[in-house]
Amino acid sequence: MYNGLVEILLATYNGQDYIEKQIQSIIHQTYTNWNLLVSDDCSNDKTLDILYKYAKEDSRIKIISKGKRFGSAAKNFIFLLKNAQSEFVAFCDQDDYWHPDKLEVFLHNVIDAGGRENGPMLIYSDLRVVDQHGVLISESYYDMMKLNPYRNSLSNLLVQNIVTGCASMINRDLYRLILKHTIDCDKIVMHDWFIAVICAACGSLVYIDSPTIDYCQHITNVVGAKKFNLLKWIKKNDDNKVSIRNSVIQASYIYDNYKLYLSDESKKVLKNYASILSYSLIKRLFILIHYDLWKSNVLRRIGQIIYTLKV
Incomplete structure (x- = not known):
């Protein structure tokens, strides 16, 4: 079983109502060799206070940026990615809840798929959709959205993103390839879509057919799950x-x-x-x-x- 360090990238902005539950779900992962890299986009609520409290209690939680205005989740996540060093990197939204074995499941699948030796790779999973109170909306994000999670070729991903960043993990080969160029975030739609397209063009994508997080839907979502009509x-x-x-x-x-x-x-x-x-x-x-x-x-x-x- 793999036992190397995994870095989790968390971009925050005014997430005081959700961030504590998310951090708790990361702390209680069955896989424990992780670092949580946090970048806050000038929150004006108590988000930073909560982050500092947990960083003081757990040395694996590292606040690497505060007081720097990014203005978008994509710019914040790309900044975090530039600070990554580990073999595998997972993305994390501030308002979701990770199932206890999320990292363990992802690592098992990425190792089985050859994520250490087969070039750029992205692993992604299904998500349970819940409301802001944790009440279940759908057992499957893909069923709810009427999306086929296996349509992950370059042709498919160019016109429609099916990879949700908060339920994905990438390997070092992929993020080093992505960072070969200075990324102009004004030319990309969203970081997860951009990364998925590059991986489809230059590497491989692997889907996990079970939910690994509770994906929270609320009024302040930047991007959310909405039934197609x-x-x-x-x-x-x-x-x-x-x-x-x-x-x-x-x-x-x-x-x-x-x-x-x-x-x-x-x-x-x-x-x-x-x-x-x-x-x-x-x-x-x-x-x-x-x-x-x-x-x-x-x-x-x-x-x-x-x-x-x-x-």
Whole structure:
């Protein structure tokens, strides 16, 4: 059994109502060789007081940044990633609750999948969805969202993220590859999506078909689990155009900065999606079909076609 150090990256901002429960769930992990690296984005509530209390009691908890304004979770997590050194790194949200064996389950799966010798790797799991009081909403995030967690090819991930950062772990090969370039967070949609696309292009992804955290849904979530509804999605005309445009900008950014590390096939897929909005409507549709650039189900694909042709 693996017994090396695992670093857990926790980005915080005004999380006083949730942070204590999350830290407790980490402290009570069955796998105990971990360090929790915390970066606070200028919280103006009692988040830092709570963090300092636990850091004083447990030397594994290290506050590495405070008073530095990031302005987004993505920028905060990328900063944390730059400070990582361990062989495996897990991401952590301030408002969730880790199941006691989360780290143990992830390490078992990443070692079995060859995460120490097979190049860049990302492991991700299902999540139980709960409300702010801990009441169960769904036993499965993927069932609730009508997402197929196994659709993790580069083509699939370019158009739709299925990896939730708070239920993922990456190896050193992957984060060293990611950090070969200074990351412009204004060109990426979210850190977990960006990391998943790079891993799909240059490495491998492994899915754990069981929940390892309770994923909390509340009014202040930056990104949350919301049931998919096609009519509501179509009505959000401008938002959907922006979403597709941003996914294309992200693809272009990854192609421009990481093409030296890509296979010829990955280059082809990335380059075509990065250029899709410059093509005629017919060619846009051809590229979606030819490179299998589809979201998870038929309803989403209908919406995807509508807005890829309208942008």
